[in-house]
Amino acid sequence: MATREIAGTTVEVNDEGYLTNPDQWNEEIAKVIAREEGIGELTEGHWKVVKFLRDDFKEKGVMPTIRRVKNAGGIPTKDLYELFPEGPLKKSSKVAGLQKPASCI
Amino acid sequence: MSEEQDRIKKVSIVCSKGSLEGIYPALIMANGARMEGIEASIFFTFFGLYAVLKKFNNKIKIATVGNPAMRVPDAKGMSLPTILGAIPGMSAFATSMMSKEMEKLDIPPIPEFLEMIHDAGGHLYACKATVDMFHLTTDDFCDEVERVLTVGEFYELSAGAQIIFT
Numbered sequence: 001m002a003t004r005e006i007a008g009t010t011v012e013v014n015d016e017g018y019l020t021n022p023d024q025w026n027e028e029i030a031k032v033i034a035r036e037e038g039i040g041e042l043t044e045g046h047w048k049v050v051k052f053l054r055d056d057f058k059e060k061g062v063m064p065t066i067r068r069v070k071n072a073g074g075i076p077t078k079d080l081y082e083l084f085p086e087g088p089l090k091k092s093s094k095v096a097g098l099q100k101p102a103s104c105i
Numbered sequence: 106m107s108e109e110q111d112r113i114k115k116v117s118i119v120c121s122k123g124s125l126e127g128i129y130p131a132l133i134m135a136n137g138a139r140m141e142g143i144e145a146s147i148f149f150t151f152f153g154l155y156a157v158l159k160k161f162n163n164k165i166k167i168a169t170v171g172n173p174a175m176r177v178p179d180a181k182g183m184s185l186p187t188i189l190g191a192i193p194g195m196s197a198f199a200t201s202m203m204s205k206e207m208e209k210l211d212i213p214p215i216p217e218f219l220e221m222i223h224d225a226g227g228h229l230y231a232c233k234a235t236v237d238m239f240h241l242t243t244d245d246f247c248d249e250v251e252r253v254l255t256v257g258e259f260y261e262l263s264a265g266a267q268i269i270f271t
Contacts, residue, residue, distance in 0.1 A: 065211040066140065067221065077224035086142030088225075104137045105211050 007032050011097075018093070018100050022054065025097025033095050038086075045083050046095070049075055053096040063098060065089070065105040115144040115266035117259070122271070123152030124168040125200060129207075131271045132156070132218045139225035144266070147222070148259050149250075150232035153271075154239065157229060159247040162215045166196045167203060178202070216247065223249035230254045230262075 001012045001020060007028035012020045017033075019025055030050060034042050042050075052073035056064045066089050069075050084091040089101045116138050120131035131147055138145035155161050169175055169190030176182045177199070189195065204214070213221060223229060231246060231253045243253070254262070 066225075067211045067213055067217075070221070077221050081139070081225050087140065089140055103211065104133055104140075105213070 014100075016100060019097040020099070022057065022097050025054075029097060030095050033097075037091050037094060039084060039091060039095065042095070043083075045079060046092075049073070049080060049083060049092050050096040053092060053098060057096075057098055063093065063101040063103065065101070065103045067105050113138075113143055113267055115263075116146075117263035117266040117268045118145065118147045119268065119270045120147055120149050120153035120156060121151050123155040123165065125165050125203065126167055126172075127153065127271065128156040128165055128215060129212070132215070132222065133212070134269060134271070135227050136218070136222050136225065139222065139227050144226075145222070146228040146230060146262060146266070148230050148232060148254065150235050154231055154235050154241075156215055157219065157231060157246050157250050158241070159216075159245065162219075162247065165215055166200045169195045169199050175199070219247055219249045228262075230259065232256070232259075 002015065003010050003012050005011075007026070009024065009026065009029060011024040011029065014020055017036075019029075031042055034040065034046070039046070049069065052069060052075065053064060056068065056072065064072070066077060066080060069080055069089075070077050080088045080092070084095075089103075093099065093101050116134070118131045118135050120128060122128065131153070135145040135147050149157050155165060167175075169185060170187050172190070173184070175185045175190065177185050179202075185195075212218075219229065229250045231241075231250050233253050233255045235241075236253050243250075
């Protein structure tokens with residue numbers, strides 16, 4: 001398992017840069033990953049998505065889909081695409097310190 | 106060629122079949138494309154047009170006749186002979202079984218799926234020849250359908266895209 005230092009914390013990452021242990025995540029790490037992914041500064045809207053993804057994953061043990069982000073998280077699909085363009089679920093999951101989503105929805 | 110040049114940037118999907126197993130692959134591929142940041146359009150033609158007819162797209166069913174891969178009660182069960190697939194209610198039953206499995210995977214019903222693809226920036230178009238042949242008007246379509254296109258216009262909009270026929 002590769003490790004890298006993000007925002008002063010050493011974390012375990014896979015070969016695509018996703019954190020492999022969500023417990024090693026913190027908000028400073030999220031900010032750095034967001035910049036690397038071309039998302040820029042994280043706004044309230046971004047944090048709402050990140051918080052939902054983390055809470056839902058913790059509760060269910062599976063990565064939420066875009067549909068679940070919409071129906072259970074109350075975040076419209078349009079907003080999700082605007083906040084995290086060019087790969088909304090992949091990028092938001094990466095920022096949230098979670099695994100790469102394996103779903104097609 | 107570099108990896109960036111090799112990357113698919115745009116897909117145009119032709120949805121020509123009106124059964125559940127004909128429509129979902131088109132919707133899943135279009136949605137999946139948008140999830141990867143790929144531009145996506147779906148051109149609904151012939152019976153595939155039923156996917157975007159608001160009075161009918163919540164009644165789409167699996168074809169249980171003429172489908173040699175069809176098995177009951179699940180994917181590894183015994184094959185369903187066409188003559189049994191023709192029993193009234195069989196198609197509705199198979200559809201309800203599959204819908205339950207799809208719901209578990211969070212695959213939405215067709216009307217919700219169209220809305221999601223539209224909100225994701227995907228484009229939905231109807232085929233003009235079919236619209237004329239079926240005597241349809243724009244009132245028959247769900248709101249997410251942007252335009253009725255001729256084949257020529259479809260090719261024009263598909264410039265630079267990979268065209269996928271389902």
